[in-house]
Amino acid sequence: MAERRLNEQVRIVGSGLLGASIGLGLRQHGVDVILDDASPSSLRLAVDYGAGRVSAETDSPALIVVCVPPDVTATVVARELANFPEALVTDVASVKTAPLNELRALGADLSRYLGTHPMAGRERGGPIAARADLFLGRPWVIAGHDDITYRRAGAIEDMILDLGAVPVEMAVEDHDAAVALVSHVPQVVASLMAARLGDGKNGALALAGQGVRDVTRIAASDPALWVQILAANAIPVANILRDFRTDLDAVIDALEHPVASGSRRGIADTIAAGNDGVARLPGKHGQDRRFSQLVVKIDDRPGELARLLTDIGEVDINMEDLRLEHSPGAQIGLAEISVLPEVEERLARELDARGWKIAGAYA
Amino acid sequence: MAERRLNEQVRIVGSGLLGASIGLGLRQHGVDVILDDASPSSLRLAVDYGAGRVSAETDSPALIVVCVPPDVTATVVARELANFPEALVTDVASVKTAPLNELRALGADLSRYLGTHPMAGRERGGPIAARADLFLGRPWVIAGHDDITYRRAGAIEDMILDLGAVPVEMAVEDHDAAVALVSHVPQVVASLMAARLGDGKNGALALAGQGVRDVTRIAASDPALWVQILAANAIPVANILRDFRTDLDAVIDALEHPVASGSRRGIADTIAAGNDGVARLPGKHGQDRRFSQLVVKIDDRPGELARLLTDIGEVDINMEDLRLEHSPGAQIGLAEISVLPEVEERLARELDARGWKIAGAYA
Numbered sequence: 001m002a003e004r005r006l007n008e009q010v011r012i013v014g015s016g017l018l019g020a021s022i023g024l025g026l027r028q029h030g031v032d033v034i035l036d037d038a039s040p041s042s043l044r045l046a047v048d049y050g051a052g053r054v055s056a057e058t059d060s061p062a063l064i065v066v067c068v069p070p071d072v073t074a075t076v077v078a079r080e081l082a083n084f085p086e087a088l089v090t091d092v093a094s095v096k097t098a099p100l101n102e103l104r105a106l107g108a109d110l111s112r113y114l115g116t117h118p119m120a121g122r123e124r125g126g127p128i129a130a131r132a133d134l135f136l137g138r139p140w141v142i143a144g145h146d147d148i149t150y151r152r153a154g155a156i157e158d159m160i161l162d163l164g165a166v167p168v169e170m171a172v173e174d175h176d177a178a179v180a181l182v183s184h185v186p187q188v189v190a191s192l193m194a195a196r197l198g199d200g201k202n203g204a205l206a207l208a209g210q211g212v213r214d215v216t217r218i219a220a221s222d223p224a225l226w227v228q229i230l231a232a233n234a235i236p237v238a239n240i241l242r243d244f245r246t247d248l249d250a251v252i253d254a255l256e257h258p259v260a261s262g263s264r265r266g267i268a269d270t271i272a273a274g275n276d277g278v279a280r281l282p283g284k285h286g287q288d289r290r291f292s293q294l295v296v297k298i299d300d301r302p303g304e305l306a307r308l309l310t311d312i313g314e315v316d317i318n319m320e321d322l323r324l325e326h327s328p329g330a331q332i333g334l335a336e337i338s339v340l341p342e343v344e345e346r347l348a349r350e351l352d353a354r355g356w357k358i359a360g361a362y363a
Numbered sequence: 364m365a366e367r368r369l370n371e372q373v374r375i376v377g378s379g380l381l382g383a384s385i386g387l388g389l390r391q392h393g394v395d396v397i398l399d400d401a402s403p404s405s406l407r408l409a410v411d412y413g414a415g416r417v418s419a420e421t422d423s424p425a426l427i428v429v430c431v432p433p434d435v436t437a438t439v440v441a442r443e444l445a446n447f448p449e450a451l452v453t454d455v456a457s458v459k460t461a462p463l464n465e466l467r468a469l470g471a472d473l474s475r476y477l478g479t480h481p482m483a484g485r486e487r488g489g490p491i492a493a494r495a496d497l498f499l500g501r502p503w504v505i506a507g508h509d510d511i512t513y514r515r516a517g518a519i520e521d522m523i524l525d526l527g528a529v530p531v532e533m534a535v536e537d538h539d540a541a542v543a544l545v546s547h548v549p550q551v552v553a554s555l556m557a558a559r560l561g562d563g564k565n566g567a568l569a570l571a572g573q574g575v576r577d578v579t580r581i582a583a584s585d586p587a588l589w590v591q592i593l594a595a596n597a598i599p600v601a602n603i604l605r606d607f608r609t610d611l612d613a614v615i616d617a618l619e620h621p622v623a624s625g626s627r628r629g630i631a632d633t634i635a636a637g638n639d640g641v642a643r644l645p646g647k648h649g650q651d652r653r654f655s656q657l658v659v660k661i662d663d664r665p666g667e668l669a670r671l672l673t674d675i676g677e678v679d680i681n682m683e684d685l686r687l688e689h690s691p692g693a694q695i696g697l698a699e700i701s702v703l704p705e706v707e708e709r710l711a712r713e714l715d716a717r718g719w720k721i722a723g724a725y726a
Contacts, residue, residue, distance in 0.1 A: 181559060182560075182572070188614055192614070195610060197544065205645060206645055207482050215581065220637075221634065230618065245615065255598075256597070274556075306672030312669065334496075
């Protein structure tokens with residue numbers, strides 16, 4: 001049993017991906033976890049998965065974690081605050097201003113409520129996708145407001161630390177502006193781009209490479225969930241989308257008048273601004289560190305990639321990242337291996353000596 | 364020495380990523396490759412890399428491949444057609460209508476010119492990123508027009524096949540519309556999204572997950588090159604961007620009036636249209652086949668992933684794709700393994716028996 005900070009009984013309302021994952025993680029620390037869900041079959045599944053137990057008459061949870069869709073978060077939090085007048089209540093919805101305002105309007109006891117948002121998740125939801133380590137090393141925002149005291153909120157930070165996440169304190173408005181920028185607007189942009197592919201001829205789509213795949217990957221997300229998220233964070237999202245549109249208008253205008261003075265300059269400035277923006281994203285392990293890449297040719301048959309990685313492991317070099325490139329229609333692929341710059345040359349030498357074909361190397 | 368179709372002397376003008384990679388690939392087949400470049404240092408580097416030799420008085424190339432930036436492609440093609448009156452000339456620029464029109468205006472001999480476009484490349488350019496297998500299994504568009512006979516063009520198809528690529532015949536206009544959709548517009552969209560990140564607070568960017576990283580990855584591309592590409596394909600790109608803007612306007616409008624009738628429905632329709640669009644992208648091996656995914660927990664230390672893949676290889680299951688997920692700040696990762704649906708259950712059982720922790724499975 002791992003060490004733990006949280007000793008109180010925890011009640012989790014909503015046993016989807018986040019609720020079940022929190023339950024699984026806390027159970028690993030031996031916390032007494034009570035699960036509840038409006039859907040009896042979801043609840044049974046999460047209990048079967050070991051995410052907690054069903055409630056009993058004698059339960060007296062000190063901490064309640066509401067893990068329900070954004071649309072109903074405030075209603076459920078208010079109900080839990082009323083039903084458990086001693087308990088501290090939090091939620092994990094991906095927007096924070098709207099539920100807080102709603103709770104205020106409902107006259108809920110905000111001295112016992114503090115919203116949070118774990119920056120974790122998958123495209124697929126449900127208890128079946130749950131895992132105890134979903135939050136490991138991820139930022140988990142605690143969205144502060146003025147009606148709760150610092151001391152009263154301690155159990156929430158304890159839970160976050162027990163789950164291996166990194167607590168990050170932010171005002172509700174700052175949180176909502178931040179997720180609008182790094183999550184909600186990228187979702188809208190990816191969906192709008194992917195929607196354009198619906199018009200394309202099959203022959204055009206056959207030319208698709210890794211670029212358009214990456215840009216549109218998250219467009220596979222659930223419409224029902226995203227409508228709730230976007231509607232609940234409408235103002236910050238719309239603000240950024242309007243700025244995006246201003247830049248888009250300028251690009252369209254430049255493309256419509258390609259010989260006009262300054263039109264090429266304007267397009268170049270847009271691409272350059274994108275260079276600067278993408279460079280601001282923190283790298284793996286939260287560092288801004290850049291890795292070197294080696295591209296190695298691998299045959300597309302069982303065991304080839306394993307053999308390559310075994311060779312890398314045997315020379316005791318840690319692979320920082322791995323990316324596979326597939327050639328459509330071909331039976332070979334390329335593995336792009338990221339390593340620390342100082343070991344790249346040695347790795348290339350070792351792989352070459354073992355008969356691997358290095359197709360490229362760059363820093 | 365590999366078998367080859369192309370027996371003639373080939374002259375490559377421009378020794379950047381594409382020119383040097385074509386040279387390297389043809390040299391592997393023993394083709395006599397002559398390199399030329401306006402930059403003596405680039406030329407020397409490409410020759411040192413083994414991409415070909417410098418020109419000699421007695422050279423008489425049967426095929427000339429122009430690999431220079433889009434802006435100067437037509438001028439260089441016209442010059443080569445004039446200097447080598449017996450040679451067939453092609454180019455590899457990523458737009459095809461503009462150079463053809465320009466050549467026509469210049470009165471060039473179009474009976475010896477046929478443009479092409481290999482769907483290959485990297486974010487990094489230059490001869491140093493070149494590799495002989497850059498084109499392996501990739502589509503390589505041959506952009507047909509009516510001034511060249513079928514028989515005259517044979518050497519171009521031979522070269523494409525020798526380089527391991529897949530020749531795809533398309534009319535110039537269809538090509539330009541296709542790359543606008545699957546390459547140029549995604550680039551603009553990624554750059555516009557990444558440009559927004561420039562305004563974000565550091566705290567906001569620290570919350571960035573894999574989604575925004577994927578959407579903005581190609582925003583790291585070279586502004587000077589992209590200005591040329593976008594300007595040369597301005598009309599098809601602007602057409603798609605205007606449709607994108609129409610959808611964007613609707614989303615902004617819905618977000619500005621979240622309680623208006625139909626506003627949530629409109630947002631849901633946009634996300635759903637994105638679902639449909641992204642599903643149209645052909646999968647690996649050009650198939651539309653969907654795979655099942657198993658998510659397996661791996662420690663972030665040398666050899667762990669190799670051990671996993673060795674185990675997968677030993678049970679003789681072919682991995683269709685592999686994706687690594689890193690937890691920022693954590694020393695563990697998750698490997699998402701794509702396999703054919705019919706073997707997923709067996710793989711899960713085999714991995715479980717070997718002590719691997721399956722963190723999730725979905726189709």
